Amino acid sequence: MSDKKVSVEFVEDVALICIDNPPVNASGVAVRQGLVAALSEIKEAGRTKAIGLYCAGRTFVAGADITEFGKPPLEPLLPDVCNNLEDFETPIVAVIHGTAMGGGLETAMGCHARVAVPTAKVGLPEVLLGVLPGAGGTQRAPRLSGIPNALDLILSGRHVPAKEALEMGLIDRIEEGSIREVALAAARNVILGKLPTRRTCDLVTPRDDAALEAAMAMVQKKHPHLISPQKCVEAVAASVGDFKQGLATERAAFMACLPSAQSKGLIHAFFGERAVANIPEKKAQARDVAVVGVIGGGTMGSGIATSALMAGLSVTLIEVTQEALDRGVATISANLDGAVKRGKMSDAKRDAALGRLTASTDMMTLADADLVIEAVFEKMEIKKDIFAKLDGICKEGAILASNTSYLDINEIAAVTKRPADVLGLHFFSPAHIMKLLEVVVGTQTAPEVVATGFALAKTMRKVAVRAGVCDGFIGNRILGHYLKAASYLVLDGAHPYQVDNALERFGFAMGPHRVGDLAGLDIGYMTRKRLAPSRPTEERYGGAIADQLSENGWNGRKTGKGYYVYDGRETHENPDLNVILDAERTKAGGAPRAFSDDDIVDRYMTAMISEAARVVEDGIALRPVDVDVVFLMGYGFPRFRGGPLHYADTIGAAALVERIESYAKEDAHYWQVPALLQQMAESGRTFADMNKGR
Template identity: 65%
Template sequence: MAESNSTSEAVSYGYEGDVALICVDNPPVNATGIAVREGLVKAIEAINEEAKAGAIAIYCAGRTFIAGADIREFGKPPMAPSLTEVVNVIEQSKIPTLSVLHGTTLGGGFETALGTHARVAMKGAKFGLPEVLLGIIPGAGGTQRLPRVSSIAYTLDIAVSGRHAPVEEGLEKGAIDRVVEPGEPRDIAIAMGREVIAGTLPTRRTNEIDVTRDDAAIEQTLAMVKKKNPHLINLAECVEAIGKSSLPLQEGLKAEREHFMVCLNSPQRSGLIHAFFGERAVSNIPEAKGDTRPLGKIGVIGGGTMGSGITTSCLMAGIPVRLIEVQQDGLDRGVATITKNLDGAVSRGKMSSDKRDAALAMLEPSLAMEDLADVDLVIEAVFEKMEIKKEIFGKLDTICKPGAILASNTSYLDVNKIADMTNRPQDVLGLHFFSPAHVMRLLEIVQGAKTAPDALATGFALAKKLKKVGVLAQVCDGFIGNRILGHYGKVISYLVLDGASPAQVDSALEGFGMAMGPHKVGDLAGLDIGYMTRQRRKEEGYPADERYGGDIADRISERVGHGRKTGKGYYLYETGAPVPNPEVDAIIDEVRAEKGITPKDFTDQDIVDRYMTAFIAEATRVVEDGTAKRPVDVDMVFLFGYGFPRHRGGPLHYADSIGAAELVRRIEEYAKEDPYYWQVPALLRKMAEDGTKFADMNT
């Protein structure tokens, strides 16, 4: 019979013979909001009181089992019953309980399933405990119950990584009791309930299972997280909590709660939550939600590093690509790079060999630009020279069909000037991918002065299809990311000119949490890119009052090399791991002597403070002049495109932790040395006066 007893707006129960069925129906992902928690407790209690069933089966309507917490409750006062109380009620049920998992069973959803006495999953489903990605740890028994049904070592793997695991793996490790063919969750719940009653599907309560402490696994994992992620205290807290699973369950749950609260009250949790919501917020704008144009076939011009990466990304998303080069050897290199990229995806488990072959079959290499006549979108990814790009867009204007979108992958150049080379500026926009384009998730979507709304919305649709974070930017030199990079890059140069070494700057900023120091990043990206930009700006003319800090970098590019691609730059790469390059030290001494600079000492904190203050100042101007819509857009650009530490939430989220008044004080102090570079943005001064934060501008 159909469920007819509603215990809340999200939960109902009923009977099919002697099997009691509890259905959770809380779209879109059956999150464990208050209605689900209340409903589950009332249903379990009612079924036990009615005493008509031999088994209770919990299943979910829709596309997934419970997929985690209800994000609408984040930051709000907790409401009883807590999820821990819900799971305890399920586990303590006198009537055996089972859960039927499909879709993605994550976080609190998997903790709910761990409270049942058996877990049945459909093939292809996934499960996990991803709380560490939000700066916390599983807080409703995940660190205590998973070791009981599986092992401490496997729990460390699942909970510390936050990964989504296939249920077939879970079956092998004991986390899942049965894997069945996909079907209607209700039908499977009935069948499995009958097996519980018949004794063919064994059940067990986790509070009756003992755990043997695995000191070797605990110590190894703790050492690993402290080495790789010393900034993320929640990872160590997670390991410690899992180590308590050898205690009696109620003691372990109490210890888990203590570790959870340490994480909940940490600054990094705030940063990671901001990153979580920010990733969704950047596309939650009117510009991203309008009508879109087709994306059936894409053309990419240029088979170099960027063009090959963009092509790879499109092929992996199932979009056919026509790749254009001017010479056969360049085309062959591009195809080889794309093939290598796809092979790498196979080796990393990102795609199967069959999907790799299918992706390559969608690639059409060509030496004729005329072959772009039928594509829906063209992405130009050639050398960063305005003359070359103008010439290409002039040709595309005559070749491409009406309504085709013409996009430039430019990092700095004026999209409006590029659009002026066509008779269809409404079809032109910037799509700034980040290298390697098939790996990096950021996509700056640059709106030209005449870009049509449906062309812009299509840029966001492409980002979504490619599983990238699309951020809207307006036209300026460098857009959001590279414009800010260009500004704080100067303070890096000034620090080295004035006494710090490149290695010290890198070490200080890696200590702050950056994935790589700026000089290592420069070597990785290629020092010739920055060199060309500086030379272009020299031709345009630097302001007379500006202190030029590029002499050292210029000479390294001219005399030493361009970084990893040439084997040396700021560092030497002959032995694999980067080693400071002594040639660079000689150049630094030479430039300091020419400029009459007596080097002074900087502490690592001095370096971080100057770097972040310069960073925040220009980021403020980007928001102030509308290049970015909101502070959160700036934050997501740097989280997903530049390796900014995720646990700090982004530069402007981090700025709120410093406070506008302190930032103004710093800038005014630094301005005593260089009043041209260190200027207080008007917006920041106003924030200091009225006590507002960047977070206030994100709503």
């Protein structure tokens, strides 16, 4: 085998083209050049009757070379390579193993037949990066599988298993064996007439106006902020007709999406999920974790236990009473049943997961646990008592973790004789679904313990972000600050529903008052009461309206009433809310005034960015991108905007400083320019600059 990215092997009248570009055979410029050169070599040899195209390593071409993102394109471009494959006079069979994603699947569709091993998966996930398949994917997929299947593939970005891909017509056969041997056999079958070949461009896309209209209506309703899904539908529609014209339509749509702010935001989010794994402790050896203890069987504890069980770990669940324990086990069982219904696991795997669950009211059963996660009521005294007991029960080397959302990990660790083994693992609810995990590193937390937290996140298929110790860590510290801005807006005259609607139009999944109702208004109420003694006397108090709702017993969705009223799946306005608004505004003494939707978004986002800048400045987050990932994964921040600090760069530090100084004329205590933002405004530096090389 040659050390080139692409090599050619001749076996009698068959040529085998092998792509070898580890780790994922990305379609970078060297691969593209290699494919063109390979075709020239085969043509010059003149003795080949069929070609097998396959990849070395663990996967077929898994997509584009991400190191080329944002750089000037280098020839040959992938669309030209795919066209060259399709136009080649000798039939080419692509043999797929691992994943053929994006440009990988487009490369395969440019060939004259496709064979996959049983475990292979294919997909066109470009829409998740704010673009669309740009190498013929929107034109070839409909010709092979029909418009409905192509739309599903392109608009969802999902990974399609080989069996389904065969049913869709994206591949022609499924064969077992070593990849090279399958490729050789497939090429020989072409020569023998046992494997039909054709040029995809010669096929005709069956017209399906109803599917196109339904898809366009869906994306306009579901993704009103996004450009690329609509462009995807338009490009697929162009496949009903001349192939070259369709390619031109696709290319124009691709080039319209590529430089957009949305694509840049989505690409930043894509890279960000990988960048957060670059931590100071990344070279430390993680400890083995097979048995996880979970203390607390409430919503959070049962969700954490469910997530661990779904990841193949054994779990010991601890509760104080048998009644509470039974409820916790029932919740876990229901969560696993839900995973089966969603297709996330089979009945057999669900049963096996339940078989790995031990439930007890005796903490001594945690003696053999490798890692214990405490997930009880958010009271420091309770947590300290639990950790002191765990310190005497758990084996040497066992890791003790708290799922606290706010509390000081160092204070918790101090009650043990093993502070190096203590850290925070802040899961987000519902813990078996939400992908974010804040790994909170205490002053004495050992590097291998941090590494274990990140390894656990990977096992549980979560995205871990390293956080330092402060009240609320990264996410909740910033949340606490910008929710004050929302409360001030309401106290000063904006209606909670207007605030929610303005921010949802901006792209948030839910406005802050809907989120409060969903989480439970009692949580914020308890936090405000906990922090009341430390609240500066000059600070304006904005929580009075939310306090009144909670004191009335209106804690949101779980009580059927909060900012909104909940009747089953129906949500209505709370008819009693305006009375509370009027009363609390009168007490505050200010005359209500009007705010535009833009005013609301600007104040809310400026408050979020301000505290996020302080979190970076204080070293609580390693980099701005860590803040972005926390908010994308855990707080419903619009992914196409890339995160609060990526979005901040689109505004500019100088403009943000000017905003804050303007708002400070009304409230100089709350609106203060972060030192980091001031330095950025003076130097022209961006948050993106701070992410580089870190």
